[in-house]
Amino acid sequence: MTKAVIYARYSSHSQREESIEGQLRECHEFALKNGMTVINEYCDRAISGKTDNRPSFQRLIKDSEKGQFEAVIMYTLDRFARNRYDSAIYKAKLKKHGVRVFYAKQPMPDTPEGIILESVLEGYAEYYSENLSRNIKRGLKENALQCIATGGAGVALGYTVGEDRKYKIDPVGAKIVQEVFEMYADGMSATQIINVCNERGYKTSRGNPFNKNSLRTMLKNDKYIGVYRFMDVVVEGGVPAIISKELFDKVQAKLQHNFTARARNKAKEDYLLTTKLFCGHCGSPMVGESGTSKTGKLHFYYKCIDRKRKHVCTKKVEKKDWIEELVTRFTVQEVLTDENIDRIATKAMEIIEKESADTTYLEGLQNELKEVQKKIKNIMTAIEQGIITSTTKDRLEELESEKNEIEGRIAREEIKKPLLTKERIVYWLLSFKSGDINDIEYRRRVIDTLVNSVYIYDDGDKGRRIVLTFNVSGQNTATISCSDIACSAPHKRVDKRDLGDFFAIFNIQLIFQ
Incomplete structure (x- = not known):
C-alpha cells in the first residue's frame, strides 16, 4: 500500500476557500479510494500560496528526502503553489525523491495530456492570484485616497x-x-x-x-x-x-x-558636549577622541568628524576639559541672570497651568471607567439570574482588574495640580546656579539643560571664536573670542573666581547678539 501525506493550506478568512478541516476530509477520502495510507498531515493556515515561505510546506519538502512516503495528496492544484516557478521547482524536488503529487478534486491523467492540463491549471491559478491581489490593492488604494483606515499593522497609539x-x-x-x-x-x-x-x-x-x-x-x-x-x-x-x-x-x-552620538555611550571618558559641539568651518559634529603622548599621558579632546573620517577639514582639535569648563562657566554666570531666571520661571508656570487645564486625558479615562463598570454590571445581572460559568468568573476578574488599573490612573491624574509656584521654580534655578563647577554631574546638568549648540572656529592669530546658542528666549546667542595662547595652554582650576576673573586670565572677549 502506498504511503502518503496530506498538504492543506488556506490564505485567509476573508477568501472563499475550503477550510483546512474540509480539505483534510476530502484528501482522506481520496486516499481511501485509491489504496493509500496517510501517515502525516502538513497544514499552513492563513498563508498565501504566492510565497514558498510556508513552515509546514518547507517541512514537507525536507521530509520527502527521508523516503518515508511516496505521495502527497492535496485538495486542489492551487494548494501547492500559485506561482508556476515555485510549482515547477518543488515538484521537481519531490520527483527527485520519488514522491508523486495527487489532487483530490482535480485528478490528473498520467499522460502527456495530463501534463499540459496541469500546466494550464497552474497558469490559471497564478493568474487568479495576481488578479485577486491587483483588485485588493486597487480597492485599498481607493480607500487610501479617501484617508480610510486600511487595517494592516494596526491602529497607531492615540x-x-x-x-x-x-x-x-x-x-x-x-x-x-x-x-x-x-x-x-x-x-x-x-x-x-x-x-x-x-x-x-x-x-x-x-x-x-x-x-x-x-x-x-x-x-x-x-x-x-x-x-x-x-x-x-x-x-x-x-x-x-x-x-x-x-x-x-x-x-x-x-x-x-x-x-x-552613539559613540558617546561607548567611550570610557564622558564627553559632555557630544551632539552639541560643532566645527565652525564645515558644520560637522565634533566627537570625542583620546590619545597618548610620548610621556605616556592620556589626553582627551574633541575632533571634527569630517577631519577624522574624510581628512578634508583643517579644524584643530580642542581639549575636552578646557572647552567644557568654559561653556559651563559662561552658561551659569551669564545665562542664569535674574532676568532670565524670571523669564524661565514664568514660561514654566504657563506650561504647568495649561497642562492642568487640559482635562481630555482625564475625561477619556473616566469614559473608559464607565464602560468597564457597565460591563461589570451586565455580568453581575447575569449572575443574579443564575447564569454563571467559569468563563463568566474569569471575565469578571479581568474586568475588576482593569477597573482598578483605570481608577489608579484617574487618581494619579486628579492629583496633578500645579503644586509648583513661580517662587519655587526661581529658588530651584538659583540653587542650580550655585553648584560646583568642577563636579562632572553638575556640568552635565548645565550643558544638557541650557546649552543648545556650540560652534568653534580657528580664528587665525586671534586664537578661537566660539558661538554659543542657549535654550532660553530673548538674547540666546553669544560669541566668545580668546587668544591662541590662552586657548591651547593648560590652566589651573578656577574655583571661587567670578566669570570676569576667569575671562581676564584667558584674555576672552564676549559679544552678545
Whole structure:
C-alpha cells in the first residue's frame, strides 16, 4: 500500500476557500479510494500560496528526502503553489525523491495530456492570484485616497477608527503620545522615557509595555502631525494631528543628533558636549577622541568628524576639559541672570497651568471607567439570574482588574495640580546656579539643560571664536573670542573666581547678539 501525506493550506478568512478541516476530509477520502495510507498531515493556515515561505510546506519538502512516503495528496492544484516557478521547482524536488503529487478534486491523467492540463491549471491559478491581489490593492488604494483606515499593522497609539472608517483621536492614547514627544524634546533619554511610561502603566497600541523599538517607531511616525500614508498615497492633513509640527521637527532633530552620538555611550571618558559641539568651518559634529603622548599621558579632546573620517577639514582639535569648563562657566554666570531666571520661571508656570487645564486625558479615562463598570454590571445581572460559568468568573476578574488599573490612573491624574509656584521654580534655578563647577554631574546638568549648540572656529592669530546658542528666549546667542595662547595652554582650576576673573586670565572677549 502506498504511503502518503496530506498538504492543506488556506490564505485567509476573508477568501472563499475550503477550510483546512474540509480539505483534510476530502484528501482522506481520496486516499481511501485509491489504496493509500496517510501517515502525516502538513497544514499552513492563513498563508498565501504566492510565497514558498510556508513552515509546514518547507517541512514537507525536507521530509520527502527521508523516503518515508511516496505521495502527497492535496485538495486542489492551487494548494501547492500559485506561482508556476515555485510549482515547477518543488515538484521537481519531490520527483527527485520519488514522491508523486495527487489532487483530490482535480485528478490528473498520467499522460502527456495530463501534463499540459496541469500546466494550464497552474497558469490559471497564478493568474487568479495576481488578479485577486491587483483588485485588493486597487480597492485599498481607493480607500487610501479617501484617508480610510486600511487595517494592516494596526491602529497607531492615540487613534481609533470611527464608524466612517476614518481615524479619530483617542484622548487617552493621545495624551500618552503628547507626553512621550514632550519628554524626548525636553532632553529625557529613551531609557528614562520607557521607564516612566511603564511605571505609569502606559501600553503601546498592541497592549504591550514600552521598549526601545516601540518608542522609536512612535517618535518617527509622522501620522501624529496629520500625515496619512499607505503604499504610494501620502495625504497631508489626512488624519487629525495629535502634536504640532514644531514639536515633531524638534524630536526628529534630536533623534538624528543622538544617532550620530552613539559613540558617546561607548567611550570610557564622558564627553559632555557630544551632539552639541560643532566645527565652525564645515558644520560637522565634533566627537570625542583620546590619545597618548610620548610621556605616556592620556589626553582627551574633541575632533571634527569630517577631519577624522574624510581628512578634508583643517579644524584643530580642542581639549575636552578646557572647552567644557568654559561653556559651563559662561552658561551659569551669564545665562542664569535674574532676568532670565524670571523669564524661565514664568514660561514654566504657563506650561504647568495649561497642562492642568487640559482635562481630555482625564475625561477619556473616566469614559473608559464607565464602560468597564457597565460591563461589570451586565455580568453581575447575569449572575443574579443564575447564569454563571467559569468563563463568566474569569471575565469578571479581568474586568475588576482593569477597573482598578483605570481608577489608579484617574487618581494619579486628579492629583496633578500645579503644586509648583513661580517662587519655587526661581529658588530651584538659583540653587542650580550655585553648584560646583568642577563636579562632572553638575556640568552635565548645565550643558544638557541650557546649552543648545556650540560652534568653534580657528580664528587665525586671534586664537578661537566660539558661538554659543542657549535654550532660553530673548538674547540666546553669544560669541566668545580668546587668544591662541590662552586657548591651547593648560590652566589651573578656577574655583571661587567670578566669570570676569576667569575671562581676564584667558584674555576672552564676549559679544552678545
